[in-house]
Amino acid sequence: xxxxxxxxxxxxxxxxxxxxxxxxxxxxxxxxxxxxxxxxxxxxxxxxxxxxxxxxxxxxxxxxxxxxxxxxxxxxxxxxxxxxxxxxxxxxxxxxxxxxxxxxxxxxxxxxxxxxxxxxxxxxxxxxxxxxxxxxxxxxxxxxxxxxxxxxxxxxxxxxxxxxxxxxxxxxxxxxxxxxxxxxxxxxxxxxxxxxxxxxxxxxxxxxxxxxxxxxxxxxxxxxxxxxxxxxxxxxxxxxxxxxxxxxxxxxxxxxxxxxxxxxxxxxxxxxxxxxxxxxxxxxxxxxxxxxxxxxxxxxxxxxxxxxxxxxxxxxxxxxxxxxxxxxxxxxxxxxxxxxxxxxxx
Amino acid sequence: xxxxxxxxxxxxxxxxxxxxxxxxxxxxxxxxxxxxxxxxxxxxxxxxxxxxxxxxxxxxxxxxxxxxxxxxxxxxxxxxxxxxxxxxxxxxxxxxxxxxxxxxxxxxxxxxxxxxxxxxxxxxxxxxxxxxxxxxxxxxxxxxxxxxxxxxxxxxxxxxxxxxxxxxxxxxxxxxxxxxxxxxxxxxxxxxxxxxxxxxxxxxxxxxxxxxxxxxxxxxxxxxxxxxxxxxxxxxxxxxxxxxxxxxxxxxxxxxxxxxxxxxxxxxxxxxxxxxxxxxxxxxxxxxxxxxxxxxxxxxxxxxxxxxxxxxxxxxxxxxxxxxxxxxxxxxxxxxxxxxxxxxxx
DNA sequence: TTGAAAGCGCTAACAT
DNA sequence: ATGTTAGCGCTTTCAA
Numbered sequence: 120x121x122x123x124x125x126x127x128x129x130x131x132x133x134x135x136x137x138x139x140x141x142x143x144x145x146x147x148x149x150x151x152x153x154x155x156x157x158x159x160x161x162x163x164x165x166x167x168x169x170x171x172x173x174x175x176x177x178x179x180x181x182x183x184x185x186x187x188x189x190x191x192x193x194x195x196x197x198x199x200x201x202x203x204x205x206x207x208x209x210x211x212x213x214x215x216x217x218x219x220x221x222x223x224x225x226x227x228x229x230x231x232x233x234x235x236x237x238x239x240x241x242x243x244x245x246x247x248x249x250x251x252x253x254x255x256x257x258x259x260x261x262x263x264x265x266x267x268x269x270x271x272x273x274x275x276x277x278x279x280x281x282x283x284x285x286x287x288x289x290x291x292x293x294x295x296x297x298x299x300x301x302x303x304x305x306x307x308x309x310x311x312x313x314x315x316x317x318x319x320x321x322x323x324x325x326x327x328x329x330x331x332x333x334x335x336x337x338x339x340x341x342x343x344x345x346x347x348x349x350x351x352x353x354x355x356x357x358x359x360x361x362x363x364x365x366x367x368x369x370x371x372x373x374x375x376x377x378x379x380x381x382x383x384x385x386x387x388x389x390x391x392x393x394x395x396x397x398x399x400x401x402x403x404x405x406x407x408x409x410x411x412x413x414x415x416x417x418x419x420x421x422x423x424x425x426x427x428x429x430x431x432x433x434x435x436x437x438x439x440x441x442x443x444x445x446x447x448x449x450x451x452x453x454x455x456x457x458x459x460x461x462x463x464x465x
Numbered sequence: 466x467x468x469x470x471x472x473x474x475x476x477x478x479x480x481x482x483x484x485x486x487x488x489x490x491x492x493x494x495x496x497x498x499x500x501x502x503x504x505x506x507x508x509x510x511x512x513x514x515x516x517x518x519x520x521x522x523x524x525x526x527x528x529x530x531x532x533x534x535x536x537x538x539x540x541x542x543x544x545x546x547x548x549x550x551x552x553x554x555x556x557x558x559x560x561x562x563x564x565x566x567x568x569x570x571x572x573x574x575x576x577x578x579x580x581x582x583x584x585x586x587x588x589x590x591x592x593x594x595x596x597x598x599x600x601x602x603x604x605x606x607x608x609x610x611x612x613x614x615x616x617x618x619x620x621x622x623x624x625x626x627x628x629x630x631x632x633x634x635x636x637x638x639x640x641x642x643x644x645x646x647x648x649x650x651x652x653x654x655x656x657x658x659x660x661x662x663x664x665x666x667x668x669x670x671x672x673x674x675x676x677x678x679x680x681x682x683x684x685x686x687x688x689x690x691x692x693x694x695x696x697x698x699x700x701x702x703x704x705x706x707x708x709x710x711x712x713x714x715x716x717x718x719x720x721x722x723x724x725x726x727x728x729x730x731x732x733x734x735x736x737x738x739x740x741x742x743x744x745x746x747x748x749x750x751x752x753x754x755x756x757x758x759x760x761x762x763x764x765x766x767x768x769x770x771x772x773x774x775x776x777x778x779x780x781x782x783x784x785x786x787x788x789x790x791x792x793x794x795x796x797x798x799x800x801x802x803x804x805x806x807x808x809x810x811x
Numbered sequence: 812t813t814g815a816a817a818g819c820g821c822t823a824a825c826a827t
Numbered sequence: 828a829t830g831t832t833a834g835c836g837c838t839t840t841c842a843a
Binding site: 174175176177178179181182187189197204207208211215220221222223224225227235238239241242243244347348349352375378379382385403405406409411 | 527528543554557566584585587695698731752755
Binding site for chain 3: 477478479489490493494497499521522523524525526527528529530
């Protein structure tokens with residue numbers, strides 16, 4: 120059976136030129152803004168193009184010119200967390216603002232797939248790549264990326280050869296802790312995971328600093344290797360066993376662990392925020408906004424990092440300059456809901 | 466300052482041919498698998514290519530051939546829910562299996578942006594596009610898509626001109642309801658949203674059917690327009706006011722509303738599943754797996770729909786055949802956790 | 812202000 | 828089994 124009308128936009132620059140009675144150069148100029156067209160030629164050409172449904176073929180421009188105007192975005196996990204989504208939003212806004220197309224590929228946390236995806240991106244002649252690894256960690260940049268401007272999001276290159284942007288974990292933890300201190304709490308525990316990592320270690324550090332500065336005694340409780348509700352419950356249980364007197368506030372590694380703390384307190388008949396105040400990290404809304412009471416938490420700068428990454432990648436492409444490598448830290452933002460109250464007896 | 470080694474893979478098919486001492490046709494054949502190359506020529510050419518870091522330029526192939534080997538994926542919201550993520554995973558697996566690159570764009574639920582993104586996709590010469598609208602609904606296909614094979618995910622084209630794949634809402638609701646019936650429950654309420662929609666209406670229907678078939682009396686309680694915890698709490702509260710005797714089980718429109726039901730029962734001192742059994746829909750893991758007890762729920766066929774969409778889109782491209790338009794319904798899958806118990810007194 | 816023509820890297824006839 | 832060659836649709840000198 121014959122196929123329906125040709126799938127691809129069969130109308131090319133030559134068709135527009137013929138129909139408009141001008142040369143293809145003129146049409147090209149009308150779209151690229153180069154050269155100097157008479158106002159009315161411009162209008163005429165654009166009109167004809169629109170009538171014909173002409174869309175410039177990017178593959179052809181990419182072939183002819185040096186640039187494809189596409190930037191690749193490699194994510195290791197867009198499926199199970201919504202974090203990457205916000206980074207993508209920021210990246211896409213930046214790309215759109217610069218007339219670039221953002222092409223997303225997902226490596227599903229598999230190095231082999233990642234290398235293959237990067238190779239595919241390279242074959243598409245992407246101008247630059249942003250590599251977003253969901254959990255803040257060290258990660259070696261795939262060899263496949265050599266020769267392509269790249270910026271890392273939420274991870275740092277141990278060889279320090281790439282530009283990267285990460286959340287300021289220490290600031291985030293300080294902000295959370297100081298929020299609790301400002302509410303009058305003095306016995307503040309930090310519930311976290313036991314597996315060392317950039318995010319965990321940075322937050323532990325920030326917590327310690329804030330406590331020590333306020334002349335308070337840090338209390339760190341670990342609940343398992345994964346930052347989930349189960350670990351939050353486990354940590355809370357462990358804390359009860361270990362403390363003569365229960366803290367009046369808990370700063371949790373993330374919102375999911377905070378959810379576990381909610382569950383543990385509930386089982387004990389403790390009320391939030393009356394008996395105990397809680398602060399999380401992430402502002403993972405399906406959790407933070409839905410808990411009862413709403414969870415006061417520190418939102419991570421996902422959108423901002425995505426935006427910054429694309430802007431920076433494009434700057435590297437445009438300036439040709441080797442941007443000073445190094446890591447940029449972006450602050451978290453306090454989101455106030457209902458889980459922080461005054462300290463008991465304060 | 467001079468830029469570092471040229472950003473794009475400067476080595477082309479001609480370089481490989483020269484270095485290997487063969488013609489460019491031979492190199493092309495070595496990569497495309499067309500023609501008939503001697504085994505050792507093949508190996509030799511591939512070796513040289515690898516050494517030179519050669520990657521075929523897709524833009525050039527797309528320009529020359531009829532096909533770009535890229536399929537576009539338009540999502541209206543990858544940022545705030547993880548559902549699209551699973552669809553994307555399925556779509557990407559299918560694309561990779563067929564040697565296609567999946568290019569994702571996000572419309573952020575804005576028709577203007579969507580049209581622009583589709584136009585960009587078209588300019589990239591995509592072979593086909595899949596349009597994923599997160600919440601199962603009717604949606605008119607953008608004009609920008611005319612002439613391009615497209616398949617819809619999670620939405621149907623009212624004009625019925627496009628192929629689409631959606632969850633089988635009725636089956637999903639029946640499965641949920643029957644799970645409760647099988648556990649011995651007879652007084653089973655359905656907590657849902659008040660805004661009519663394909664998903665809501667289909668689930669209400671399935672619930673009704675299952676109840677009536679079992680000779681049971683349906684009880685539908687609405688909690689608001691958005692399927693979130695707040696609405697779940699509101700619905701539960703309303704139910705208490707309206708019923709002489711509380712149901713022993715609740716089937717919720719989605720996991721988030723189920724979370725609201727958990728909160729409402731907790732406030733009342735009711736235990737799950739001892740006093741009341743709960744079933745959700747979505748298997749939204751940050752909620753379903755983290756609730757205490759874990760939520761028994763119906764997983765939506767996101768991955769499968771993504772896969773099917775790309776497979777089907779590619780089939781349309783390849784066969785040139787006008788695939789019979791129409792909607793394909795995919796079943797949900799029961800995920801058993803801990804929120805369903807035997808009926809009280811059963 | 813506009814046009815002619817070369818060529819980006821590749822594939823597909825068509826040789827040999 | 829391998830090589831020659833003509834374009835795909837566009838941008839970009841260069842000329843008019």
